[in-house]
Amino acid sequence: MLSMKMPVEKRTGQNGFTLFELIVTLGVLAILVMGTIPLAQNAAKRQKELRLRESLRLMRNAIDEFHRDTVGACPLGAISNQTAGQGGATNIPADPRSRVVIDDCKIFDTENIDRYPPDLESLVKGVKVKPRGLNVQQRGVFDEKNATEINQQKEITKIYLREIPVDPMTGKNEWDLRSSFQAKDAGSWDEINVFDVRSKSEDEALNGDKYSDW
DSSP states (O other): OOOOOOOOOOOOOOOOOHHHHHHHHHHHHHHEEEHHHHHHHHHHHHHHHHHHHHHHHHHHHHHHHHHTTTTTTTTTOSSSGGGGGGGSSGGOOOOOOOOOOOOOGGGGEEEEEEOOSOOHHHHHHOEEEEEOOOTSSSBBTTTTHHHHHHTTOEEEEEEESSSSOOOOTTSOOOOOOEEEEETOOOOOOOOOOEEEEOOOOBOTTTTSSSSSGO
């Protein structure tokens, strides 16, 4: 009896990867992953640094704007608005960018002769101001009727900073402050005024500088 043998087809390409090939592939993948981790970390750190620079810029601009609005506000030693018009700083030229003058001399004490904000909170809460040039201190510019109308103006409060920003490096809205009478490397704030603000983080930036030196 003749037996019928079915032809056997040879299978090709079904052997899979060898152990060596798997080891090489996993090694390459590991190198790629390890190489992308520092890039991702640096990208995240760079974003935080950009936010820190922007926060410092906003606060420093607010401090400078406050200081511009104090020109002509109160003579040295004034503690009330009643004494603000008697001599003093009325003849000091104002910065053309300043549209108002601070009208609350009680926020200044005798130590804060440079007239920077007493703290960051005062920039957020705002201070009483009046339009620059529209006041009775400049006698001869307005007649008596205008002066009376000006004195009856509605009280205006100017806010210099929407909120105290969070330091992206520390995660807190706490900052290292310096007055106009202190060096940047002073140990602690003397609480006279706020001339500059810096990060409390002692970490190093991507460029090698400390964030506290920015």
